[in-house]
Amino acid sequence: MCAVSADAAELHVLNWKGYGADEPWAVEAFEKATGHKVVNDFFNSEQEMLTKLRTNPGLYDVVMINAAFTGQALAESLIQPIDTAKIQNYADISGDKANSPMLNQDGKVYGVPWVWGLTAIAVNDKSFETPPTSISVMWDEAHKGRVVIRDDAVEAIQFGAIASGQNINDIKDMDAVKEKLTSLMPQIRTFWSSENDWNQMVASNQIDIGTYWSGSADRAKTQFNLPVSLVIPEEGAVAWLDAFSIPVGSDNVEGAEAFINYMIDPEFYVEWVTKVGAPVSANEKAVAALPEDAFNRAVMGDSKVADRIQFQAPVTDEQRKEYLAIWQELKVGAQ
Structure with missing residues (x-):
């Protein structure tokens, strides 16, 4: 272990706030182990993430990207190939995730699978005698x-x-889809945009149910002791895969490789799940290191659950514009 020196190489990471990679204890452990100084920056949507990459070329060394958007980042030359031979823990990534066509092109890897999870529904336990x-x-x-439902056009349309x-x-x-979502609008209290929004509303008993991310629901219960339970409906749920990429122009590729390796390490993952709550690791050894009854192993690994989830595929610009137009129209009608 080595302490971070005053002139340690900075490592600029772009990620969701409160999403594992910026946990103070994790950052401290990584810095002590590698000597790289982590500088975090955050985004609130995939579109904001892409905008930050476009407008700050060369600033970031690591970026977390929903795999459905990796192709867009690659098409715009925002990310570069990754030498996975320099990422020791990559060998333990499950084959279906590592070989995802969303992360690989022309024999090169552009994204290292990190975690996956669901956009399902979560309930306020105080409002239900038994979970729906x-x-x-x-x-x-x-x-x-x-x-409540998240204020995201693609996610809303897919939910519909x-x-x-x-x-x-x-x-x-x-x-x-439009008819189904239109009929939902009178039920809606608000459109949430951050994990903190959702948690505050349930903490103050303002809501009964809403769309939510599986890892966030786990964190709400584990870290904040909130009365929240995740429900994976019989009709199914949206599944997503998050991966780490290295932006074009990175000044610290070596640090980026070390950071990605740390983030997919089983030791980090188990601590993340235990202390905070997290989505499912793409690293098979990391999931296997959890207790057998752990949610991310017992429930998310259940073949019956796997049969009814649908992983997000890339959305074209035309589709995204259509979804956004529909969503904006629905929100105006709900006001």
């Missing part, structure tokens, strides 16, 4: 004015697709 099993609970009049019995990556009937 169907997505239809969001439309239940008993919860009118106490339902699941609610209308469709494939999120091949929506055949957009009118059915």
Whole structure:
């Protein structure tokens, strides 16, 4: 172990705030082990992340990207190939994640799988004697004015697709999606944008149920002791894969490789889950290191759950514009 010197190489990381990579204890451990000084910056949406990469060329050394957006970052020459031979823990990434076509192109790796999880629904335990099993609970009049949904057009449209019995990556009937989401709007209390928003609302007993990320629900219960339970509806849930990439122009590629290796290490992951709560690691050895009854092993690893989740695929610019237009129209109608 080595202490960080005054002239230690800075490592600029772009990520969601409060998402593992900026945990103070993790940053401290990484800095002591490698001598690299971590400087974190944050974004609140994938579009903001892409904008920061475009407008700050050469500033960032590591960026966390939802794999569905990796192709867009690559098409815009915002990220560079990664030499996985220099990332020891890469060998333990599950094959389906490591070989994802969203992260690989022309025999080169542009994203190292980190964690995956679900956008499902989470409930305020105080509002339910027994957890619901169907997505239809969001439309239940008993919860009118106490339902929330994330303010994200792509996520909302995909949620509507699941609610209308469709494939999120091949929506055949957009009118059915619009109709389903339109009927949901009178139920909505607000549109949330951050994990802190969601947690504060449930802490003050303002909401009963809402869309939420699996890792966030785990953190709400583990770290903040909130009455929150994740529900993976029988109709299904949206699954996503987050990966680390190295931006073009990075001044500290060596540090980036070391950081990515640390973040997919089983020791870090188990501590992250235990102390904070986290999504599912893409590293098979990391998941296997959890207790057998751990949520990310027992539930998220359940084949019955796997059968009803749908992983996000890349969305075209045309689709994104369509989704945004629909979502903006729905929100205006809800006001």
